[in-house]
Amino acid sequence: MTDNPTTPGVRADVWLWAARFFKTRSLAKQAIDGGKIEVNDAACKPAKVVQVGDTLRIVRGEERLVCVVVALSAKRGPAPEARKLYAETDASIAERERQREDRRLTGGALLRPDARPDKRARRLIQDLKKTL
Template identity: 85%
Template sequence: MTEHATTPGVRADVWLWAARFFKTRSLAKQAIDGGKVELNGTTCKPAKTVHVGDTVRVTRGEERLACIVEALSEKRGPAPEARKLYAETEESAAERERQREDRRLTGGALLRPDSRPDKRSRRLIQDLKKTL
C-alpha cells in the first residue's frame, strides 16, 4: 500500500478498515468507541492519527490481536495487500494459537446432552425459565 508524504498518519478507524480488521469503517468506529481498540497502550478516538511503528491492540469477541503498524493506507485493498499494513506480535500469535488449541480440545465448551429432553424434563425447564 502507499504512504503519503504529505500525510504523516491516517485516522485510526480508516486504518483499521483498510487493514481489514473490520468489514466497514462504521464497525471500526463502533469498536473504538466501545473501548475494543487500544493505540500504544491507551484507548483512542476514531480520529486519532495512526503512525508507522505504533502498537494496536484489537479485541473482537474472544479474539485479541496485538499488532505493530508497518504501513499506512486510506484505501481498502485485497487481503494480501492489507496484511502488509501490520505485523502481529509473536506473543499475540502464540496466545491465539493456544486459545485455538484449547477450544479444539474442549469442543468449543459446548456441553451437549446425549438426547432431547423428555416431557417431564421439558416442563421442568419451562418452569425454571418462568421463575427467572
Template identity: 65%
Template sequence: MPSASPPNEVRADVWLWAARFFKTRGLAKQAIDGGKVELNGHGCKPAKMLHVGDTLRIVRGEERFEVEVLALTEQRGPASVAQALYRESAASAAAREAARAQRRLLGAVAPPTRPDKQARRELRRLKDSM
C-alpha cells in the same frame, strides 16, 4: 493531478477497516469507542491519527491482536495487501493460537439450545404433573 504517495497519517477507524480487522468503518468506530482498541498502550479515539511504527492492541470477539503498523492507507484492498499493512507480534500470534486450541477442546460441549417441539411437550408434561 494528486500525488500517489502514501499518506503520512491515517485515522484509526479508517486504517482498521482498510487492514481488514473490521468489516465496516462503522464497526471499527464502535470497537474503538467501546474500548476494544488501544494505541501505544493508551486509549484511542476514532479520529486519532496513526503513524508508521505505532502499536495497536485490538480485541475482536474472543481474539486479541497486538500489531505494529508498517504501512498506511485509506483504501481497502485485497487481503494480501491488507496483511502487508501490519506485523503481528509473535507473542500475540502464539496466544491467539493457544486460545483457538482451547476453544476447540471446549467446543465438544455444545452450548445450551432452545428445546425443540418434543422437548417442550415433555417439559409441559413434567410441569403439569407437579
C-alpha cells in the same frame, strides 16, 4: 499503500477498515468508541492519527490481537495487500493459537446433555420457555 514520508498518518478507524480488521468504517468506529482498540497502550478515539511503528491492541469478540503498523493506507484493497499493512507480534500469534487449541479441546464451550430429555424434563423446559 502509502509510503510517502510527507503523509503524517491515517485516522485509526480508516486504517482499521483498510487493514480489514472490520468490515465497515462504522464498525471500526464503534469498536474504538467501545474501548476495544488501544494505540500504544492508551485509549484511542476514531480520529487519532495512526503512524508507522504504532502498536495496536485489538479485541474482536474472544479474539485479541497485538499488531504493529507497518504501512499506512486510507483505501481498502484486496486482502493480501491489507495483510502488508501490519505485523502481528509473535506473542499475540502464540496466545491466539493457545486459545484456539483450548476451544478445540473443550468442544467450543458447548455444554451438551448426555441424553435427550425425557417427558417430564421436556415439560419443564416448555414451562420455563412460557414464563420467559
